[in-house]
Amino acid sequence: MVAEVFFSDLRARSEAENKVTRLRRLFSEAGFPQLIRERDLTAVKLHFGERGMDTFVSPVLVRAVVDRIREAGGRPFLTDTATLYSGSRSNAVDHLTTAVLHGFDYSVAGAPVIIADGLRSTHVVEVPVQGRHFSRVLVAGDIAAADSMIVISHYKGHNLTGFGGALKNLAMGCAPAAGKREMHAAKAMAAEAECQGCGTCIAVCPSGALSLTAGTMAVDRDRCIGCGECMTVCPDGTLEFDWEVDLPPFIERMMEYALGAFQGKKGRIGFYNLLLSVTPDCDCVPWSDAPIVPDIGILASTDPVAIDAASLDLVNSGIGLPRTLLRHGHDRGGDKFRGIWPHTDGEQQLRYAEHLGMGSRTYRLVRLEGGKG
Ligand code: SF4
Ligand code: SF4
Numbered sequence: 001m002v003a004e005v006f007f008s009d010l011r012a013r014s015e016a017e018n019k020v021t022r023l024r025r026l027f028s029e030a031g032f033p034q035l036i037r038e039r040d041l042t043a044v045k046l047h048f049g050e051r052g053m054d055t056f057v058s059p060v061l062v063r064a065v066v067d068r069i070r071e072a073g074g075r076p077f078l079t080d081t082a083t084l085y086s087g088s089r090s091n092a093v094d095h096l097t098t099a100v101l102h103g104f105d106y107s108v109a110g111a112p113v114i115i116a117d118g119l120r121s122t123h124v125v126e127v128p129v130q131g132r133h134f135s136r137v138l139v140a141g142d143i144a145a146a147d148s149m150i151v152i153s154h155y156k157g158h159n160l161t162g163f164g165g166a167l168k169n170l171a172m173g174c175a176p177a178a179g180k181r182e183m184h185a186a187k188a189m190a191a192e193a194e195c196q197g198c199g200t201c202i203a204v205c206p207s208g209a210l211s212l213t214a215g216t217m218a219v220d221r222d223r224c225i226g227c228g229e230c231m232t233v234c235p236d237g238t239l240e241f242d243w244e245v246d247l248p249p250f251i252e253r254m255m256e257y258a259l260g261a262f263q264g265k266k267g268r269i270g271f272y273n274l275l276l277s278v279t280p281d282c283d284c285v286p287w288s289d290a291p292i293v294p295d296i297g298i299l300a301s302t303d304p305v306a307i308d309a310a311s312l313d314l315v316n317s318g319i320g321l322p323r324t325l326l327r328h329g330h331d332r333g334g335d336k337f338r339g340i341w342p343h344t345d346g347e348q349q350l351r352y353a354e355h356l357g358m359g360s361r362t363y364r365l366v367r368l369e370g371g372k373g
Pocket of ligand 1: 187188204205206207208209210219223224225226227228229230231
């Protein structure tokens with residue numbers, strides 16, 4: 001099956017061609033009005049961004065989607081779930097505070113924020129799935145309860161999954177903390193590489209699994225929850241998973257969780273990927289490193305596999321930027337995310353999600369007519 005993915009680039013020579021109007025047009029072109037019924041409670045699944053990073057999807061752009069949902073008859077609410085690690089979004093109070101500090105206030109975004117898994121991430125429903133790893137997954141209660149959903153993702157790199165887009169937003173993004181723990185079943189280990197003893201990893205580890213003695217880093221593998229935070233921050237590559245053993249089943253578990261959030265909303269769910277500020281890291285880190293490619297555009301589709309496949313192709317088809325974390329793959333066609341995280345295989349997300357019946361890796365890119373789309 002060939003899925004349609006609608007694409008708008010960023011060329012703009014008039015007020016009809018700014019990002020807000022492009023999001024509004026994509027909403028129609030991708031058929032999103034047909035996903036929403038009169039008086040639907042429509043979830044707008046976002047990532048509000050960890051405090052300290054600033055390349056999350058702007059609430060000004062989210063407002064364009066909120067307005068279109070309302071015009072289609074829905075009652076939109078903005079939503080996300082608690083993180084597994086400590087930080088600025090690990091409970092609903094901190095999460096709502098972070099959302100407001102990042103501009104996701106009713107006065108800007110035009111819709112209320114509801115943290116979908118509740119105050120302490122216990123508002124959860126079990127959803128049956130047929131996967132290799134799970135016969136049921138945990139989905140945040142208010143995402144499961146929503147009638148329809150528009151998933152808006154900042155497309156970027158990730159140190160474990162290669163890239164993060166629509167599929168990861170469904171998987172990690174719609175799961176409560178307990179579900180995130182089930183997906184992250186790998187364990188960190190200290191490699192041979194030298195440790196300079198900066199202590200950064202110890203500060204970010206949510207489970208107190210790391211200790212430094214006389215310049216030697218040790219991991220308590222019983223405590224480690226496999227979140228990967230230590231690997232993201234370590235300047236020396238001292239901490240790692242057993243990539244070949246741990247990563248493939250991790251991706252599969254993630255995609256089974258994505259299926260759990262997706263399958264109850266088939267025909268009622270749409271996806272935007274924003275290829276703006278394509279940073280090396282996900283929005284869970286408290287910084288925004290330099291983007292690895294120039295801004296590309298905005299995609300919309302009802303197929304989460306196709307939109308992520310098209311996003312990956314668009315990123316790889318361009319030229320990588322100098323003075324970034326990109327070490328390889330700068331040329332057109334070069335694998336940009338492996339150029340940062342060589343152990344990752346982002347395409348595995350696409351292969352396994354397609355195997356699970358979530359969509360198609362075969363797509364047709366439909367460029368917006370008019371303007372420069
Ligand atoms: S992956 Fe690293 S940061 Fe995460 S729990 Fe394990 S040791 Fe701690
Ligand atoms: S972040 Fe890396 S270099 Fe710093 S203490 Fe941890 S393992 Fe050592």
